Amino acid sequence: MLAVPAAILSAAVTILTAxxxxxxxxxxxxxxxxxxxFPPAMGGHPEVERALRVQGNTVEQVVIFLPLLWVATLYFxxxxxxxxxxxxxxxxxxxxxxxxxxxxxxxxxxxxxALASLALLVLSIWGVVVSWMAATAI
Numbered sequence: 767m768l769a770v771p772a773a774i775l776s777a778a779v780t781i782l783t784a785x786x787x788x789x790x791x792x793x794x795x796x797x798x799x800x801x802x803x804f805p806p807a808m809g810g811h812p813e814v815e816r817a818l819r820v821q822g823n824t825v826e827q828v829v830i831f832l833p834l835l836w837v838a839t840l841y842f843x844x845x846x847x848x849x850x851x852x853x854x855x856x857x858x859x860x861x862x863x864x865x866x867x868x869x870x871x872x873x874x875x876x877x878x879x880a881l882a883s884l885a886l887l888v889l890s891i892w893g894v895v896v897s898w899m900a901a902t903a904i
Contacts, residue, residue, distance in 0.1 A: 772848065776839040779851030783828060786858050790821040793862065816869060820862045827858070827879060834886035841893030847886060854882035 794817040798804060801811040809815045831854055838847035861875030 772839050772843055772845060775845055775848030776835055776851060779835060779848050779855065780832065782852065782855050783832065786855050787824060787828065789859070790817075790824045790862055793817045793866065794821050813866070816865055819869075820865050823876075824858055824862070827883070831879075831883050831886070834883060834890050838886045838889040838893060841897050842889040843893070847889060850882045850885050850889070854879045854886075857882060 794814070797811070797814045797817040801814055803810045803814045808818060831851075835847055835851050835854075838850075857875050857877070857879030859875070861872050861879060864871035864873070864875050
């Protein structure tokens, strides 16, 4: 079953990812209330627009990140995928904090998360290829 330490670590990172998503959602809600911009309006104040972009971009990135986290966990094995998952979460929080201050300050957090996703992509490919070769070896 998946109840091995690597899977447990990645499950914890998945929960942490959900917390990051909830955090970005709460930032949008707070900005909307503060500036009295309620749905369906999607703009009107720069802080609300930045909060919406943080949330939207995080949702876009999580669609790439979570599958890579789990493929790397299942086929690469070990704790490295989960560690990269924590790095991704930290990067997304730094992205959110930077972007909320000023759009030009989003780069470092975005870069950290993007590198973590890229590393997970490499581990996923590596793990699947090695597993395929082992499964098809005669």
